[in-house]
Amino acid sequence: MTQAADDPVLLVHAYCDGELDPANALALERRMAEDPRLAAERDRILALKRALAKVKPAALPPAGLRGRVERAVGMRRVAPRPTWGALAASIALAVVVSSGATWSLLGPSQSGLATDEVIGSHIRSLMADKPFDVASSITHTVKPWFNSHTVQSPRVVDLEADGFPLLGGRIDVIAKTPVPTLVYGYQKHRISVTEAQGLGAPPPSREAAGYHVIGWTDNGVSYWAVSDVGLAELQQFVKLFRAAPTSQ
Amino acid sequence: MSDERTRFANVVLPHLGDAYALARWIARNDSDAEDIVQEACLRAYRGISGFGDVNARGWVLSIVRNTAYTWLKKHRDPKLVAVENVEDVADAATDWDQGPAAPDAGLIERADAARLEAAIAALPDEFRETLVLRELQGLDYRAIAEVTGVPIGTVMSRLARARRRLMALLRKDEE
Numbered sequence: 001m002t003q004a005a006d007d008p009v010l011l012v013h014a015y016c017d018g019e020l021d022p023a024n025a026l027a028l029e030r031r032m033a034e035d036p037r038l039a040a041e042r043d044r045i046l047a048l049k050r051a052l053a054k055v056k057p058a059a060l061p062p063a064g065l066r067g068r069v070e071r072a073v074g075m076r077r078v079a080p081r082p083t084w085g086a087l088a089a090s091i092a093l094a095v096v097v098s099s100g101a102t103w104s105l106l107g108p109s110q111s112g113l114a115t116d117e118v119i120g121s122h123i124r125s126l127m128a129d130k131p132f133d134v135a136s137s138i139t140h141t142v143k144p145w146f147n148s149h150t151v152q153s154p155r156v157v158d159l160e161a162d163g164f165p166l167l168g169g170r171i172d173v174i175a176k177t178p179v180p181t182l183v184y185g186y187q188k189h190r191i192s193v194t195e196a197q198g199l200g201a202p203p204p205s206r207e208a209a210g211y212h213v214i215g216w217t218d219n220g221v222s223y224w225a226v227s228d229v230g231l232a233e234l235q236q237f238v239k240l241f242r243a244a245p246t247s248q
Numbered sequence: 249m250s251d252e253r254t255r256f257a258n259v260v261l262p263h264l265g266d267a268y269a270l271a272r273w274i275a276r277n278d279s280d281a282e283d284i285v286q287e288a289c290l291r292a293y294r295g296i297s298g299f300g301d302v303n304a305r306g307w308v309l310s311i312v313r314n315t316a317y318t319w320l321k322k323h324r325d326p327k328l329v330a331v332e333n334v335e336d337v338a339d340a341a342t343d344w345d346q347g348p349a350a351p352d353a354g355l356i357e358r359a360d361a362a363r364l365e366a367a368i369a370a371l372p373d374e375f376r377e378t379l380v381l382r383e384l385q386g387l388d389y390r391a392i393a394e395v396t397g398v399p400i401g402t403v404m405s406r407l408a409r410a411r412r413r414l415m416a417l418l419r420k421d422e423e
Contacts, residue, residue, distance in 0.1 A: 010404045013411065017382065019389050040353075047353035048411055052383045054361040055368070061268035065282055069264065072286050073293040074255050133305065134386060145386075148265075171262055178262055 009132070012038055016045040052143075063200065114174050114199045115215065115224060119208050121172040121181065122192040122226040132168030132183050142169045146180045154180035154195040155221075157244035165239055175199055189236055191227040205231075214238050252296050259299060260292045263308040266385055270309055270412040273380040274316040276369050280323070291403070303391065310395040313377065353416035359418050367417040375410035382407055 008031065014020050032039045036213050125132070134145040146153040146169060158166065164184045172181045174196055181194040202215025202222050212234045214225045225238050260267075267288060272281035288311045292299075301308055301349075359367075368376060381387045381395060392407075393400045 010408050012388070013408045014404060017389070017407075041350075043353040044350055044356055044415060045411060047357040048414060051357050051364060052345065053360045053363050055384060061265050061285075062278070062282065064260070065268060066264055068282070068286055069261070069289045072290055073253065073256055075257065095377075100293060173258060173262055176257065 008035075008038060009041060012041050013045060016042060016049065036127055102183070114196070115202060115206060115213055116208070117174045118172070118192070118194050118224040119211055119213060119226055121174070121194070122190075122211065123209070125170060125181075125183070125192065126190065133170040135168040136166070138166075142166065142182070145169065146171075152180065154182060154193075155239055155246050156182060157246060158239070159184065159244060162240050163187075164240065179181050186229050186233060188238065189229045191225055191229065191234065193241065194224045194226070196222050196224075207231075216242065216243060252293065255296050255299075256289075256293050259290060259296065259304045260308055263305050264289075266305060267308055267312045270312050270377075270380065270385065271316050273368070273384070274313065274373070275320060275379060280319070283399075284316045284319050285312065287319060288312040291315060296360065306387070306394055309381070309385070309387075310397075313395055317373075318336045350415045356415060356418055359421075363418065363421055364414070367414050367421075371410055371413055375406055375413065378403060378406040379410040379414070 006029075008028075011020065011024070015025055020028060032042055132247050134142060134209070136142050136145075143153045143156050148231050154169075156166070160166065164186050167183045167185045167190065169180060169182050171178045172194055173179070174194065177196070179196040181192050181193055184191045184193065197220065201217055201223055203213070204215060206213045206215075211226055211228050212231050214234055216223050216238065223241075225234060225241070227234050227237075229237075264285070264319050268281055271284040271288070272278060275281050275284060283327050290307075292308060295311075328330050368379065373381065375398060378392060381392045382389075387395065389403050392403045396403070398406075
């Protein structure tokens with residue numbers, strides 16, 4: 001539609017939605033500076049967008065919906081609980097093997113799988129049309145977005161001054177659970193930080209398929225940082241991430 | 249789990265919250281929205297082998313949207329379904345310096361969530377879905393064009409007119 005491209009009001013809307021390329025945005029900014037009616041329209045649109053941000057957290061899906069959908073397509077929601085016999089057998093096994101081996105049998109096997117899924121999610125996000133579900137460098141935008149998508153809002157820190165700008169966030173599914181992932185930039189690379197609880201302690205450091213993974217636990221919450229940046233840069237990022245104050 | 253179910257769990261389930269929110273905005277009713285999402289998920293499950301691994305969220309939302317309109321046509325009294333042909337209505341966004349003056353930015357920004365929700369619910373279907381996909385679900389113009397099956401130019405004019413109507417409704421509330 002050529003009409004849309006020529007209509008200055010539609011262009012002001014596109015400008016407010018971040019849909020104009022830099023050259024067109026610049027040209028429109030000049031026009032708005034000269035035409036107070038266009039500038040007033042821009043102010044109204046931005047005011048409306050800010051007001052609409054208050055509506056966001058309203059529509060949470062009802063608790064039973066996921067189960068209903070899973071039943072409809074023939075998926076089981078809850079894995080069958082282990083029988084007492086199986087449970088007793090696993091306890092017997094745990095007693096027989098040494099305590100160190102028990103830890104590696106029970107704890108990290110689940111978190112090892114989780115680490116594979118974290119790497120998989122990172123790689124998939126690099127190939128995706130849109131690498132994030134929410135694209136924003138503003139911590140105030142990213143946090144409530146997670147809240148409004150039924151995922152617990154993750155710890156968000158501002159590391160822009162250190163060369164790691166926040167790019168956005170997405171929801172990954174790790175061990176069948178939706179978990180929040182933040183995406184930071186470093187030069188032309190991306191760093192995914194996934195936060196989860198109850199998946200066991202992540203392995204401290206691993207390399208797989210050309211990606212480095214660093215895992216750690218703070219206050220009972222497990223974190224995985226994945227990227228194709230060098231190990232030293234990723235270690236530096238993790239150090240800054242853990243030390244930074246949480247954005248409110 | 250079968251391959252289809254694993255794929256369904258990876259592709260569709262992460263967007264259940266968005267699917268429900270969109271269905272709720274289109275149907276304007278919570279229990280209808282649940283039925284619509286269930287029906288849409290069944291359709292998505294049956295069509296999962298045809299999904300090409302590009303933009304799962306857009307794919308899921310377009311199925312939800314189409315299911316919602318089919319569902320509403322089937323289950324609701326046709327008299328209650330809006331018949332206004334919005335594309336013909338002469339309130340083009342370009343008439344912006346005619347008619348009643350739009351409210352000032354301060355008044356718009358002070359509008360509370362409940363009033364805004366009521367104002368969004370009062371929009372015609374085409375305007376409402378476009379506004380919701382942009383402002384509440386954060387889709388860009390191209391993705392909205394794909395989900396709603398119209399050219400980007402139409403997305404732009406619908407969005408401008410939806411916002412214009414919201415502003416006018418907020419002004420009316422104030423008077």
